[in-house]
Amino acid sequence: MHFIFEADMKAFTLRNILLYALAMAGVLLLLQWMEFQFLVINRAAEVYITGIAIIFTSLGIWLAQKLTRTKKEVIKETIVVEKEVIVYRAGVADETFIPDTKTISNLGISQRELEVLSLIAAGATNQEIADQLFVSLNTVKTHTSRLFEKLDVSRRTQAVEKAKRLHLIP
Amino acid sequence: MHFIFEADMKAFTLRNILLYALAMAGVLLLLQWMEFQFLVINRAAEVYITGIAIIFTSLGIWLAQKLTRTKKEVIKETIVVEKEVIVYRAGVADETFIPDTKTISNLGISQRELEVLSLIAAGATNQEIADQLFVSLNTVKTHTSRLFEKLDVSRRTQAVEKAKRLHLIP
DNA sequence: CAAGAAATCATACTATCGGGTGAATGATAT
DNA sequence: ATATCATTCACCCGATAGTATGATTTCTTG
Missing domain, CATH: 1.10.287 (Helix Hairpins)
Structure with a gap:
């Protein structure tokens, strides 16, 4: 323990x-x-x-x-x-982290999606993200789906890895 | 220190x-x-x-x-x-990454578990980890479970976040 | 004003993950 | 020699995640 x-x-x-x-x-x-x-x-x-x-x-x-x-x-x-x-x-x-806004806009990642991304990186579940952003679970799922599509990944761990590598999040 | x-x-x-x-x-x-x-x-x-x-x-x-x-x-x-x-x-x-071996041993994280942790951080699924380490899916699950227990987390995203924060992985 | 982007929500279905439990083996330390 | 640990594997079940598809609203932009 x-x-x-x-x-x-x-x-x-x-x-x-x-x-x-x-x-x-x-x-x-x-x-x-x-x-x-x-x-x-x-x-x-x-x-x-x-x-x-x-x-x-x-x-x-x-x-x-x-x-x-x-x-x-x-x-x-x-x-x-x-x-x-x-x-x-x-x-x-x-x-003093500076997000790579150029890449963010190039990939067409929206502000909301970036918020979701940060929370994913922090280890939150979709339900927790939903509660925190005051939206439904389905909405979060939509955001994550679009996010994965834009980042060309299929899982949240990959999304976090790539986002950090591209300096989209700290 | x-x-x-x-x-x-x-x-x-x-x-x-x-x-x-x-x-x-x-x-x-x-x-x-x-x-x-x-x-x-x-x-x-x-x-x-x-x-x-x-x-x-x-x-x-x-x-x-x-x-x-x-x-x-x-x-x-x-x-x-x-x-x-x-x-x-x-x-x-x-x-120039230097793993914090002291914390790793303090937490009782084994070498195999660290391998799994790295692959999780890279965005791999349990099945992919199993294929790569030439072990069964169940074995990987066991490793991840013990890992989560030792890191005091319940999801792989949290494990990655914490491991990076504690300098266990780059 | 129309087109499109962004954000919202829903339903249904499949895939993956995580917890719990048990167990066998080999190495190492007491 | 026996206790402990690391590694391996198995089965079950519920939780969480992800895909597909469609829809509404708001706001910006051509």
Whole structure:
């Protein structure tokens, strides 16, 4: 018997939000001060703007880095083993997947069909897809049939394999 | 502890740099104009600062996205015509794939089961797998059943999804 | 406005899959 | 030597998937 627990922890924690808020507050304070300086020395407009640009661009980059970093840990527990075995894995989720829209349109795959395809790839049954998209089972079957025809496959596993190979889905 | 290295090709191209420079120039122009507005209406300091903050933070996020986006190559598709037995190739796309043997052994997945798993991922039916491994359909069914049990899934599509996620197969 | 694409749903039928159970063999470890 | 595991195979049955065909509606496009 195997028990596998998985947890995707986005670095979107309270701590990070607070950190950002703090940084933002600090920068705003700095800006207030610079504002004052600006009113006194009316000449430093360029420097002022450049400073703002650099600061906030950096802030944005940092924020993006923080937000897109995904941590993944897999914990395995077996009843045979007395001690809990913890295995850490460096999961590299592809956050920046770009679907090959050219191929998608070339094959004439519609938006709905692509949705169905994604759910198939996620391992959902036709019934589950139907429930999730609020349509009937028959509708899902129609979508899958057309999809298989367009992808030139006859089974969902083949569809997933081909779709991934053609970068239609992540 | 595992460390998996993947070839990240940063999109740090001349085009992107120029694009950013252009965007920067645009925003600076906007700021110049806003500067003027600011001098006329001295009251809008808060709004002004907030605007700058949002614009440059967004710009930073966008830049980070651009810079960290990985490039992927499109693999040419092979067409298989009339053949008695269709031979599925187990994962050739990613040459640098390293199976997570630790997880495989932790889950107690045998070599034969892994073979079956690969063929399932390639889109083969149980009968096709049986033909290819020179065993009976029932044997393949047994393998798949045990595999699903060990992977804690109930369908082949889920098995493929999970196996890929856990780096058991490419 | 007509033609066509997209999405929807239905019925009927066949193929494939998955669960449950049982069992035989050979290798390996205790 | 015996226990465990991996591999092999079998049978049954219900669930899920896939094919074929036809139909309605909405929305876009020529």
